[in-house]
Amino acid sequence: MLRVAVVGSGPSGVYTAQALVQQSLVPDVRVDVLDRLPCPYGLVRYGVAPDHEKIKSLQNTLRAVLEDDRIGFAGNVEVGATGLAPERLLRLYHAVVYCVGAAKDRRMGIPGEDLRGSCSATDFVSWYSAHPDAAGGAFALGARSAVVVGVGNVAVDVTRILARGAAELRPTDVPHDALGALAGSRVREVHMVGRRGPSQAKFTTKELRELGSLPDASVHVEPADLALDPGYADASGLPAVNRRNLDVVRGWAAAGEDATGVRARSIRLRFFLRPAELLGEDGRVAAVRFERTVPDGSGGLRGTGTYEEIEAQLVLRAVGYRGVPLEGLPFDAARGTVPHRAGRVLRDGRPSAGEYVAGWIKRGPTGVIGTNRPCAKETAASVLEDAPALSARPLPDEPLDVLRDWGQRPVEWPGWLSIEAAECALGRSLGRRSVKIADWEGLLRAAGVDMAPQLPAA
Numbered sequence: 001m002l003r004v005a006v007v008g009s010g011p012s013g014v015y016t017a018q019a020l021v022q023q024s025l026v027p028d029v030r031v032d033v034l035d036r037l038p039c040p041y042g043l044v045r046y047g048v049a050p051d052h053e054k055i056k057s058l059q060n061t062l063r064a065v066l067e068d069d070r071i072g073f074a075g076n077v078e079v080g081a082t083g084l085a086p087e088r089l090l091r092l093y094h095a096v097v098y099c100v101g102a103a104k105d106r107r108m109g110i111p112g113e114d115l116r117g118s119c120s121a122t123d124f125v126s127w128y129s130a131h132p133d134a135a136g137g138a139f140a141l142g143a144r145s146a147v148v149v150g151v152g153n154v155a156v157d158v159t160r161i162l163a164r165g166a167a168e169l170r171p172t173d174v175p176h177d178a179l180g181a182l183a184g185s186r187v188r189e190v191h192m193v194g195r196r197g198p199s200q201a202k203f204t205t206k207e208l209r210e211l212g213s214l215p216d217a218s219v220h221v222e223p224a225d226l227a228l229d230p231g232y233a234d235a236s237g238l239p240a241v242n243r244r245n246l247d248v249v250r251g252w253a254a255a256g257e258d259a260t261g262v263r264a265r266s267i268r269l270r271f272f273l274r275p276a277e278l279l280g281e282d283g284r285v286a287a288v289r290f291e292r293t294v295p296d297g298s299g300g301l302r303g304t305g306t307y308e309e310i311e312a313q314l315v316l317r318a319v320g321y322r323g324v325p326l327e328g329l330p331f332d333a334a335r336g337t338v339p340h341r342a343g344r345v346l347r348d349g350r351p352s353a354g355e356y357v358a359g360w361i362k363r364g365p366t367g368v369i370g371t372n373r374p375c376a377k378e379t380a381a382s383v384l385e386d387a388p389a390l391s392a393r394p395l396p397d398e399p400l401d402v403l404r405d406w407g408q409r410p411v412e413w414p415g416w417l418s419i420e421a422a423e424c425a426l427g428r429s430l431g432r433r434s435v436k437i438a439d440w441e442g443l444l445r446a447a448g449v450d451m452a453p454q455l456p457a458a
């Protein structure tokens with residue numbers, strides 16, 4: 001018998017659990033997928049935008065895996081600093097695979113970044129995705145003009161949500177408070193700004209193109225920005241995705257300012273502008289000062305010493321995620337990942353028995369959801385190769401009972417199904433489809449968790 005804990009129930013965790021039971025030659029494999037949150041699916045639930053229903057439907061695939069008899073779910077179990085130490089968890093499982101993602105946003109490191117009205121796009125995403133840690137979030141939606149820094153897919157997501165009317169979001173599962181706040185939004189212009197050129201932008205074409213199909217927003221590009229990009233003039237040497245992106249941008253450039261007629265909101269794509277400072281008035285952001293950049297000839301950029309200001313009362317930095325250390329596990333601060341070899345956690349350069357990683361904490365915050373599949377398979381193969389040595393160790397019978405004895409209050413699969421049912425009921429009561437519960441108390445109550453304070457057993 002091999003018993004494995006997977007920490008994190010996002011795509012990388014669920015694909016790892018699936019690979020473990022599918023690839024195992026040992027007939028008796030049992031995998032518990034643990035999560036800090038009471039709900040499964042990680043960034044599919046709390047990162048994929050609410051209007052991306054097709055990607056969201058991936059939850060059905062993840063659900064089928066978590067309903068496998070050999071796989072269990074236990075939410076509301078935190079591993080690390082404030083919860084269960086990795087060393088303790090390893091007493092209950094032959095192997096533990098950490099699939100904890102990259103939990104923090106990166107910063108720009110420029111003056112004014114902490115002015116009111118400036119925040120990370122990931123906080124904004126968490127808020128409209130009903131992440132319980134973001135409950136009660138407040139964003140400067142009274143702004144007329146917003147700047148989104150970065151040209152990756154997160155930047156595209158938040159730009160799109162800002163440019164959509166509330167009526168377009170009402171059919172989604174966006175939490176009711178966020179929907180109300182977005183309905184009152186006064187944002188009319190969203191500037192999405194890249195420090196390099198359109199040929200080097202990180203967004204994918206489908207996501208970019210979608211900006212041009214919003215019912216009440218027009219898209220504009222600046223010919224002078226495009227002219228700086230050698231790849232724009234000759235795209236022949238570029239990877240296919242960048243060439244397709246340029247085709248989309250070219251279409252917008254050709255259409256000019258008036259192509260889409262008058263719309264309620266406009267999206268302005270800007271390039272070769274590096275954020276230098278956020279300018280404030282009375283402690284609130286009022287504009288972003290950018291330095292004009294030019295390509296340095298080897299894929300990077302260099303500053304030109306000329307500056308441009310864009311008015312903005314709301315600034316969202318969408319400059320990437322970063323991994324955070326999990327207490328008790330080694331961490332490579334420069335990369336924001338856990339050092340590993342083929343998924344085996346390395347301590348002082350040597351594989352640590354029974355400890356593994358997969359997903360963003362293994363390879364950094366890049367790639368689409370599907371990238372997690374081969375990554376999970378590689379780690380699962382390492383676990384299974386090590387299984388004969390690992391599984392000789394005797395373990396307590398029921399790990400979740402031990403966790404309860406240690407003061408944890410796991411939300412198991414029936415608890416999660418109760419949350420889903422409560423979200424459907426909430427949606428019905430509001431005349432909407434299922435609406436997400438956005439706070440810890442509401443989630444735990446819906447899951448039937450006893451909320452009385454409980455002291456851990458010694």
Ligand code: NAP
Binds near residue numbers: 151152157200203
């Ligand atoms: P990302 O793809 O790495 O994009 C980050 C952007 O921020 C880049 O344009 C980068 O420019 C810029 N940037 C970084 N540091 C900066 C700075 N100091 N100043 C100005 N700009 C800076 O990150 P992401 O958008 O957070 O996405 C993370 C991952 O999730 C990606 O793999 C993405 O595809 C995925 N994702 C996918 C979807 C989807 O498929 N719909 C949705 C959301 C996220 P440089 O290139 O110049 O560094």
